[in-house]
Amino acid sequence: MNWYVVYTKPKWEKKVAEKLNEVGIECYCPLITQIKQWSDRKKKVEVPLFNSYVFVQLPEKDRNAVFQIAGVVRYLFWLGKAAIVRNEEIETIKKSLSDTSFSDISVLPYKKGDKIKLEGGVFRSQDAVVQEITNTHYILVLESLGCVLKMKYKKE
Numbered sequence: 421m422n423w424y425v426v427y428t429k430p431k432w433e434k435k436v437a438e439k440l441n442e443v444g445i446e447c448y449c450p451l452i453t454q455i456k457q458w459s460d461r462k463k464k465v466e467v468p469l470f471n472s473y474v475f476v477q478l479p480e481k482d483r484n485a486v487f488q489i490a491g492v493v494r495y496l497f498w499l500g501k502a503a504i505v506r507n508e509e510i511e512t513i514k515k516s517l518s519d520t521s522f523s524d525i526s527v528l529p530y531k532k533g534d535k536i537k538l539e540g541g542v543f544r545s546q547d548a549v550v551q552e553i554t555n556t557h558y559i560l561v562l563e564s565l566g567c568v569l570k571m572k573y574k575k576e
Contacts, residue, residue, distance in 0.1 A: 423448075423505040424483065425496035426474045432491035433468040439489045440476060448475040450513050452542065469517070469542065470567070475505060498566070516542045536560075543569065 428436045437449035450469040455462050476486055486492050496503045534550045552559035560569040
C-alpha cells in the first residue's frame with residue numbers, strides 16, 4: 421500500500437488524523453513540540469510538522485474513503501498524479517522526530533543560491549538550496565520534500 425498526502429483545512433491536522441484512525445484508515449501526522457508565548461504565560465504545545473498535511477496509507481481503490489472525514493480538502497498532487505510518499509521517507513521522518521540527541525539548529529553564513537546538506541534536526545541529511553537571507557532567517561528550498569523551510573539562525 422502507498423502513502424498519500426491529504427491536504428486538510430488549516431489547523432485541522434490533528435482532528436483529521438484522529439478521525440481517520442477512528443474509521444480504520446492508517447495515517448500519520450508528524451508532530452513537534454514548540455513553546456508558544458501568550459501575553460500571560462508560555463506553554464509547550466504539539467503542532468504539526470507540516471501545516472495542513474496528513475499522510476495516509478491505503479490501497480489506491482480506497483482513496484476516496486478519506487473524503488468522509490470533516491476537514492479533508494483534497495489529495496496533494498505531483499505532476500498530475502496523487503503524490504506518493506515512500507515508506508522509507510515516512511520512517512525517516514518518524515526516526516528524526518524520535519531522535520532527541522540534537523539541539524537547536526545553527527546555520528553558518530551562506531550566500532543565496534548555495535546548495536547545502538542539513539546536518540541536524542528534523543530535516544537531517546536533506547539537500548537544500550538557500551533561496552533568501554534576512555537579518556534573522558534563512559529561507560531554504562527542500563526540493564526532495566517539495567517544501568520551503570524558514571530557519572532562524574543564532575548569531576555567534
